[in-house]
Amino acid sequence: MSFQPRRSALYMPGSNERALEKARSLPADVLLLDLEDAVAPTAKIAARERVCSLVASKTFGAREVVIRVNAPGTPWHTDDLAAVAAASPSAVLVPKVSSPAVVQAVAEVVPVPIWAMIETPAAVLAAAAIASSSEQLTVLVMGTNDLANELRAGSAPGRPALVTALQTALLGARAAGKIILDGVYNDVRDAAGFEAECEQGREFGFDGKTLIHPSQVEPANRVFGPSATEITHSRAVLEAWARAEAEGQGVAVVNGRLIENLHVENAQRVLGAAEALNL
Template sequence: MPVSARPRRSVLYIPGCRARALEKARRLAADALIFDLEDAAPPEEKENARTLVADAVSEGGYGARELIVRINGLDTEWGAADLATAAVAGPDAILIPKVESPEMIAAVAAGMSAAPAKTAIWAMMETPRGVLSAAAIAASHPRLVCLVMGTNDLVKELRATHVPGRAPVAAALGHCLLAARAEGLVAIDGVCNAFRDETLLREECEAGRAMGFDGKTLIHPGQIAIANEVFGPSAEALAEAKEQLAAYEATVAKGGGVAVVNGRIVENLHVETARRLLAEAEAIRRLEDGAN
């Protein structure tokens, strides 16, 4: 399944067992919403959450926002029913927790016969075995389009500590990003737990953007604005992209192959980046127009 250019700057987890949260999400500025049947739904609420989420997806009303359902693992008592119900509801994607092998992707794909063709698979990368198998997982199935970092579980499994700069999980972040990009997949960074600490959130978003992640998973609506700002192209970057593209096209029209803008060489690789940024800005504009 080809990966679209749609924005995933802000990817907000919504507890599937909370009807008011599902309703409020229709008015939030997040690019994507993960309706969570796993961690955010306690055992006694699993079946109710499944029904609420399926109804919300079927009813719609979320504009152009991307809708993802995180199911419980197929090795749990709820997973099979979650998958069957989500497939019929037809969200944009089904998110699999704790993916550790290509076989786990294949098992979910096999249970999606009732899902429309648009419904993709997203995979949570949150265990050491999953990270070590990231390349094989990323290449495993045409429906798989996105790797999502589950840094909380990963820190737990590593027996590491949450620290500013996230050094304990830096290798895992980089490894999964490489695996995603090798197969042309989207890669979404893990959450920032200190949802009231805007400075820390901005630092994590800036670091994730610098690494190459497409966006960040969020746990609170108050985090959306910063994620959208940091992971979206800045006005300065867009102005530079337009200048580079114009200079390069003028040079090519004269039979040249390398332009110079502000004392810097502009060649094919810079032009490709410029075009990607401009396409990203246009996709954000379309999403925001369609979300209201």
């Protein structure tokens, strides 16, 4: 399977025509065109029409373009799904997914891949079941603002109140073989804090991060993409492994460290990402 970069997934308000126009020139791997939180109730129908028309016209290039619909149970959800089905984006992002039944209901009416937001305690506890609920579901997305609110949690650096939830959701995604993206960082002026949270997310194992401002795209791409050091090491791993196999050995050594199958798989993943990103 080819690597699909999702280092940076930038929310863009569907009601803001200037923002949607600017999105064409931004280097984000994923554009999340939002019909939910970023759109006032009185503007939702117009935003839906604008976003779906733009998506259907294929004006955003080769990157993934995902539409976030309004949550199940809201007055706009059903019509959002019908419009998404007609526009055929890269995927539909569904908020407030609390159980597999929500995913299955969406899968019955949209033919595109489904991304599910994990943003409630119930969703975190059901993350493994949600992730495995449908082959159509490909990505989990952490909704950390709503989750923190429901947990009545603080916002200390390092997110200590959210660590258990983040890791539980990540375990659920990986158990089902699915991609998972970290939540947003709210202070767009705090570049150092944002980068530190990207580093934390990557260390945990997230595939990328959702963003709220274009200034966050470059650091997210850099942190969640393979570094030059990782690329060089991965090439050395594959070369050493090839030599070991040719000699009938089951292990290899690179820079004094034992190399096994799991290291080879990781090296292949890193080089696949580097190739997809032209690094």
